[in-house]
Amino acid sequence: QVQLVESGGGLGQAGGSLKLSCAASGRTFSSYAMGWFRQAPGKEREFVAAISRSGGSPYYAESVKGRFTISRNGARNTVYLQMTRLKPEDTAVYYCAASPLRSTTHANDYSYWGQGTQVTVSS
Numbered sequence: 488q489v490q491l492v493e494s495g496g497g498l499g500q501a502g503g504s505l506k507l508s509c510a511a512s513g514r515t516f517s518s519y520a521m522g523w524f525r526q527a528p529g530k531e532r533e534f535v536a537a538i539s540r541s542g543g544s545p546y547y548a549e550s551v552k553g554r555f556t557i558s559r560n561g562a563r564n565t566v567y568l569q570m571t572r573l574k575p576e577d578t579a580v581y582y583c584a585a586s587p588l589r590s591t592t593h594a595n596d597y598s599y600w601g602q603g604t605q606v607t608v609s610s
Contacts, residue, residue, distance in 0.1 A: 488513045489512070490513050491510070491583050491584070491585060491600065491601035492510050492512075493509045493604040494507070495508045496581060496606045498607050499607070499608050499609070500608070501573055501574060501610045502573065503573050504569070504571045504573065506567060506568070508566075509566045509568075509583030510563075511564045511566070511585065517561055518540065519540065519586060520540055520587075520590040521537065521566040521584070521586070522534065522585075522592075522597055523537070523557060524581070524583075524584060525579035525580065525581045526579055526580050527578060532582070533548065534548050535547070535555065536555055536557035536568060537557065537592060538557045538559055539590040540590075542558070546590060550576075551577075554572045554573075555569065555570050555571070556571075566583055568583075570606070573608045575609070575610045578606060578608050579605075580603040581603060581604050582602075582603045584597035584599060585597060585599040
């Protein structure tokens with residue numbers, strides 16, 4: 488089992504920045520690729536970013552590429568999502584997830600999920 492707890496959400500302004508954190512506990516953090524997903528009201532959950540077990544090969548959705556950065560700290564068992572140049576359409580509940588398989592954009596490949604953290608961006 489892996490427990491994931493997100494933090495860092497809140498209210499941001501368009502053009503501003505927020506940084507999300509996801510702390511992992513349980514099985515070996517380095518055994519999992521990590522991803523961030525988001526779900527806006529009335530919409531399906533969508534992929535945001537993913538990073539491999541080693542911390543390489545970050546991958547981003549087109550909608551956030553160049554604005555968001557995913558990273559991980561093995562010593563702290565934490566994955567981060569640095570969000571810059573925020574837009575109102577970034578408003579959503581953000582979830583981190585752990586995959587025992589590989590870095591992937593598919594939610595079904597992720598076995599463990601956090602409870603989510605709300606991000607609201609005002610214009």
